[in-house]
Structures are given as C-alpha cells and as structure tokens.
Amino acid sequence: MAAGLYRAGLSGTPVVLALPPGLDFSIALLACLRAGAIAVPIPYPPQGQEAKQRLTAMLGDLGIATALGTGDPALDSVGLRRVDPAELDCAPLPMPFPAPDAPAVIQYSSGSTRTPRGIVISHANIVANQHMIREMFDSGPDTIALNWLPPHHDMGLFGALLHPLFLGGTAILMPPMAFIQRPLRWLEAISHHRATIAGAPNFGYDLCVRRVSPDQAATLDLSSLTVTFCGAEPVRAASLMNFAAHFASSRFDPDSYSPCYGLAEATLLAASTPCGAGVRTVVRDDGHRHIACGIAPSASRMRICGPQDGQVLPPGETGEICLAGPHVAIGVWHGASGTVAPMPELYDEDGTSWLRTGDLGVLGPHGLVIHDRIKDLIIVHGRNIYAADAEAIAMDVAGASLQAVAAVALNVAADERLLLLCEVPRTHARTLDLDALAEKIARPVAEGCGALPEVAFVAAGALPRTTSGKIRRQAARQAYHAQTLRTLAGKDAQWANA
Structure with missing residues (x-):
C-alpha cells in the first residue's frame, strides 16, 4: 500500500484515514508513514449529529487533502479527493525514506x-x-x-x-x-x-x-x-x-x-510514574486529594510558570505546565496554504523552545500533579475553584448514581456561581430521588470548594464530549445557558441560595 500511495503522488500531502478502527486502519497508517504521506486519523464513522459537525469542521480546517476509504457523504461534502485502497497500484516500488x-x-x-x-x-x-x-x-x-x-x-x-x-x-x-x-x-x-x-x-x-x-x-x-x-x-x-x-x-x-x-x-x-511505582496520592493544603502523574522523561524538560507573566515558579507553587523536548510538535496545519505554521503557545528562552500547555499543575516530591485547564478555572466571590476538584467530589459522593459531571461557571446577573451538570445513567433515571441527590452532592462540594453549587441533572449522553470521550465543559456551559441540554426533572436550584 505504501508503494501505491507513493505512486499516486500522495507523498508530502495530507491523507485522511476514513477507515474504522481495525486492521485496515493500521495498515493504512503504516503505509502513509512509509510513503511519506501525512496521515490524518479521524473519528470514523462519525456517530451522531454533533460528531458529524465536528468532523466537518476538522476537514474544513484541513483544506486540500485525499480521503483513503470507500466513500462517505460526510467526506464528499467537503470536497476531498477520494481514493479506494483496493484500487491503488501496490506493485513494489523503490521509495526514499521520509x-x-x-x-x-x-x-x-x-x-x-x-x-x-x-x-x-x-x-x-x-x-x-x-x-x-x-x-x-x-x-x-x-x-x-x-x-x-x-x-x-x-x-x-x-x-x-x-x-x-x-x-x-x-x-x-x-x-x-x-x-x-x-x-x-x-x-x-x-x-x-x-x-x-x-x-x-x-x-x-x-x-x-x-x-x-x-x-x-x-x-x-x-x-x-x-x-x-x-x-x-x-x-x-x-x-x-x-x-x-x-x-x-x-x-x-x-x-x-x-x-x-x-x-x-x-x-x-x-x-x-515509573513502571512499578503504582499510585502516589498527594493531599493539598486545602484537603483535596490528587494523584501524582510522575516525572518528565529524561530527554525532555518540564517546569511550572506563572500563567500571566511566564516566570518560572519554585516547586510547590501552582502555575502553567510548560514543556520542552524533541517530542514537542513542529506546528499546526494551515489548511489554506497547505503548510505548517508555528504553534502560538511556543516561546523561546535561551535557545530552548518551550510549550505553554494551558494546563495548571504543581511539581512536588512525587512529581507532577494536574489541577485543571486554565480556561476551566471558576472564580466565585474571589475564590479559585478547580472544576476537576468539584467534579471529583460529586462523583465520589454520588457513586453509581452519576456517570459524569461537568463543573462550570453559571453567570447570574453580574455574579458568577458554581454549577454542576450531573449526568444520570439510563438505569437510574426513573428511580432516583433527584432532589435528595442534589442535596447529598451540594453539601460536600460546598465544604470542599468553598462555594455552594447549583445542581442540575441531565440525561445520559447529554453532556458534550470530545471524540476521545472527554467532557467539553465550555460547550456544556453554553448549552445550559441556551437551554438546549436534555435536563431531567428535579433540578434543585435552591441549593445555590441556601
């Protein structure tokens, strides 16, 4: 297949792998790497309207490219050239290594x-x-x-x-x-x-x-x-x-x-964490328990910097995680020109290129502890609340009664409050006492985060997710404000004002 891709003139060009997970995908990926084509893995086939919209956005950003697969209307709509792997001329061909x-x-x-x-x-x-x-x-x-x-x-x-x-x-x-x-x-x-x-x-x-x-x-x-x-x-x-x-x-x-x-x-x-080290638990001064994610590999560097001024912080202080090393990506794809553009998060210091990750963390005796995304930090009455902390408390308290939680900021007039969007499994939706569960969740979150949350329940699968399954907090927040989330009866807003 690599010879077929090379013979088709696809070396150095984006090739979308429009193939479901499996052996065909794996072969196509390896063929692209050997032929010097630029592999573009995508979530395929897209499941649901939101996934289709996000796929369309990806492919629109990509620009001119070739789709390797048997065809799909979602791909045809963005004007990709389509190549059926079965139709490639895969006879052996000498090829230079990329x-x-x-x-x-x-x-x-x-x-x-x-x-x-x-x-x-x-x-x-x-x-x-x-x-x-x-x-x-x-x-x-x-x-x-x-x-x-x-x-x-x-x-x-x-x-x-x-x-x-x-x-x-x-x-x-x-x-x-x-x-x-x-x-x-x-x-x-x-x-x-x-x-x-x-x-x-x-x-x-x-x-x-x-x-x-x-x-x-x-x-x-x-x-x-x-x-x-x-x-x-x-x-x-x-x-x-x-x-x-x-x-x-x-x-x-x-x-x-x-x-x-x-x-x-x-x-x-x-x-x-190194192999065999197991879980290392870190308890912060505010009582929150976190898992340490170990250290950076020896060929790379990691440090914590002030999110605003970029100054390097000493061990034990929370800031933005910054990385340097040969694993840092070479840039972002600029579809309009078909070229690689520099990542705006990169900055140079004494000849070393550093990546600002947008993640908040701290380096301690057990290594790196992740707190949250900078953009997901919630500020209530001057107090910083990490969304991940509030979510972890809610999940720990609720147990099997919840399958996911998104902690977001709720804007009420000029005030910002903490909102917990709690996703209820289908098996529990009709049997749970949602008002009682809201109270059960709200009190420990208030004690742990210093702000009494408003609790809203949503149907299973209602919270927006990335293609890898992560909750899209800001999209969930926007959907809640737009009243497009599938909420369940029993939303108990009184806890925000109790």
Missing part, C-alpha cells in the same frame, strides 16, 4: 476547550516520544499491549497501536464500541492473551466497576499486567482505588498503575 523533520501525522486535538485544530507531528517527534514511553513503562519486545482506545486519539494512536510495534512487541486491538457495550470483553481479552500493558481514561475504569459483577471478576486473571496506565483527563484517585478493590479477586496488582499526563502538542506522553 526526512526525520517531515510531517508524519496531523493529529486533531480533542477540542475540550477550543475548536479542534491540526497538530503536526514529525517522524522525529514520534520516534522521540516512543523512546520516552519505553523509558517510563520499561517496555520491550516481550510487550503485549491490549487496548480499545480509539486510534484517532493520540493515546490510542501512539500508545496503543504504534508503541508495541516500535518495540517489536504485540498489539492486540479491540473496537472502542465493543468495550463500551460490554467492558468485560476487554478484561477477558487481557486475561486470555496475558497482556502486559493496557490502559484507559478514568471513565473506562469506572465503567468496568459498574458493569462487571463480582462473580464475573472472580473468573479473570489480570496478574500479567505490568503497566496499567491512566490518562487523557485528570486522574481520579477514586476511579483507580475502586477498580483495584473490585478486581482484587482477579489478581490485579495496584502497583501496575501508571498515571500519566500527555497532550497532542507533545505527541503523546509528557510525564508518567
């Missing part, structure tokens, strides 16, 4: 706080980050990675798919929907194949606890796992502790946990 600094992948960011944009990852970026992952995970050719993570997302693409191949190990892939529909499938596959590396965001571990019975857990053997990573969103202590307790009968080893921090602008991994 230059290390040449674009390899246009990774569209998850868009949790902004419109998705194309982050351009070079071949050198990929190789550098693979070495970093190997260092932190202590992985090698005996690695068996088993994951369901979507390959259009950086954790699924560079972690679940490319990392075991980089090592000469084994990658076993499961369609994301197969996991969502029945989480037990993932755990059964880990047990059967004796997988050594697997991972998920918080919601994946929570889903396993909710949907796998104790009797089913007792039939599993998860003892082969040496690295069980968790990332893509702030790592919740309760999610990892509940999973470890629920699957203790499965011989799951909590020391295999590797909480991570990463972002598309740094290819994937930016920090991780």
Whole structure:
C-alpha cells in the first residue's frame, strides 16, 4: 500500500484515514508513514449529529487533502479527493525514506476547550516520544499491549497501536464500541492473551466497576499486567482505588498503575510514574486529594510558570505546565496554504523552545500533579475553584448514581456561581430521588470548594464530549445557558441560595 500511495503522488500531502478502527486502519497508517504521506486519523464513522459537525469542521480546517476509504457523504461534502485502497497500484516500488523533520501525522486535538485544530507531528517527534514511553513503562519486545482506545486519539494512536510495534512487541486491538457495550470483553481479552500493558481514561475504569459483577471478576486473571496506565483527563484517585478493590479477586496488582499526563502538542506522553511505582496520592493544603502523574522523561524538560507573566515558579507553587523536548510538535496545519505554521503557545528562552500547555499543575516530591485547564478555572466571590476538584467530589459522593459531571461557571446577573451538570445513567433515571441527590452532592462540594453549587441533572449522553470521550465543559456551559441540554426533572436550584 505504501508503494501505491507513493505512486499516486500522495507523498508530502495530507491523507485522511476514513477507515474504522481495525486492521485496515493500521495498515493504512503504516503505509502513509512509509510513503511519506501525512496521515490524518479521524473519528470514523462519525456517530451522531454533533460528531458529524465536528468532523466537518476538522476537514474544513484541513483544506486540500485525499480521503483513503470507500466513500462517505460526510467526506464528499467537503470536497476531498477520494481514493479506494483496493484500487491503488501496490506493485513494489523503490521509495526514499521520509526526512526525520517531515510531517508524519496531523493529529486533531480533542477540542475540550477550543475548536479542534491540526497538530503536526514529525517522524522525529514520534520516534522521540516512543523512546520516552519505553523509558517510563520499561517496555520491550516481550510487550503485549491490549487496548480499545480509539486510534484517532493520540493515546490510542501512539500508545496503543504504534508503541508495541516500535518495540517489536504485540498489539492486540479491540473496537472502542465493543468495550463500551460490554467492558468485560476487554478484561477477558487481557486475561486470555496475558497482556502486559493496557490502559484507559478514568471513565473506562469506572465503567468496568459498574458493569462487571463480582462473580464475573472472580473468573479473570489480570496478574500479567505490568503497566496499567491512566490518562487523557485528570486522574481520579477514586476511579483507580475502586477498580483495584473490585478486581482484587482477579489478581490485579495496584502497583501496575501508571498515571500519566500527555497532550497532542507533545505527541503523546509528557510525564508518567515509573513502571512499578503504582499510585502516589498527594493531599493539598486545602484537603483535596490528587494523584501524582510522575516525572518528565529524561530527554525532555518540564517546569511550572506563572500563567500571566511566564516566570518560572519554585516547586510547590501552582502555575502553567510548560514543556520542552524533541517530542514537542513542529506546528499546526494551515489548511489554506497547505503548510505548517508555528504553534502560538511556543516561546523561546535561551535557545530552548518551550510549550505553554494551558494546563495548571504543581511539581512536588512525587512529581507532577494536574489541577485543571486554565480556561476551566471558576472564580466565585474571589475564590479559585478547580472544576476537576468539584467534579471529583460529586462523583465520589454520588457513586453509581452519576456517570459524569461537568463543573462550570453559571453567570447570574453580574455574579458568577458554581454549577454542576450531573449526568444520570439510563438505569437510574426513573428511580432516583433527584432532589435528595442534589442535596447529598451540594453539601460536600460546598465544604470542599468553598462555594455552594447549583445542581442540575441531565440525561445520559447529554453532556458534550470530545471524540476521545472527554467532557467539553465550555460547550456544556453554553448549552445550559441556551437551554438546549436534555435536563431531567428535579433540578434543585435552591441549593445555590441556601
């Protein structure tokens, strides 16, 4: 296939991988990398109207490109040239290797706080980050990675798919929907194949606890796992502790946990706890419990800077996480010109290019602790409230009664208040006493965050999400103000005024 892409003149041009997760996608990705084409993974096929709209926005930003696939109206509408893989002339052909600094992948960011944009990852970026992952995970050719993570997302693409191949190990892939529909499938596959590396965001571990019975857990053997990573969103202590307790009968080893921090602008991994270190809990001065995400790999640098002035802060002070190293992306895609433009978050200091991540965190004895996105910080009566803190308290208190929470600012006249948008599972929607649950949630959040929240309940799946499953807080806030969220009866606004 690489020869076919090269012969078709696609080297150096964006090639949209309009293929569902699976072997065909994996082959197409590797073919693009070898041919020097710029692979553009997309969430395909798009599920739902919102996903289709976001895909259209991605492809509109991309500009002139080729779609590798059998055709889809959503792709045809933006004027992409379409190529059927079966029609390529794939006869062997001598091909030059792409230059290390040449674009390899246009990774569209998850868009949790902004419109998705194309982050351009070079071949050198990929190789550098693979070495970093190997260092932190202590992985090698005996690695068996088993994951369901979507390959259009950086954790699924560079972690679940490319990392075991980089090592000469084994990658076993499961369609994301197969996991969502029945989480037990993932755990059964880990047990059967004796997988050594697997991972998920918080919601994946929570889903396993909710949907796998104790009797089913007792039939599993998860003892082969040496690295069980968790990332893509702030790592919740309760999610990892509940999973470890629920699957203790499965011989799951909590020391295999590797909480991570990463972002598309740094290819994937930016920090991780070393293999075998397990979970390190940090309790802040305000009593909030956080999970440390370890340290930066040795080939990279990390520091905390003041969000306003950019001054480097000492250990223990909260500020913006800044990164430097060979894994930092070479730029963003400028579709109108078909070129790579500099990332506006980059700044130069003494010859070193630093990336401002937009994330708030602190460096301490156990490494990096993530607090929140700068744009998601909520200020109520002069007090800073981290959305992730309020969400974690609500989820811990509610347990299985909630499947997601978005903490956002609620503007009332000239006042800003804390609003919790709580998503109720379908199985609980008709049986819950929502007024009682609102009170149960509001009091601990008020005690932990210093502001009494307003609590609103929404239907399962109502909160806007990125293509990787992260809650889009600002989109949820806008939808609430526009009264377009599917709310449930029992919204108890009195707690905001009690």
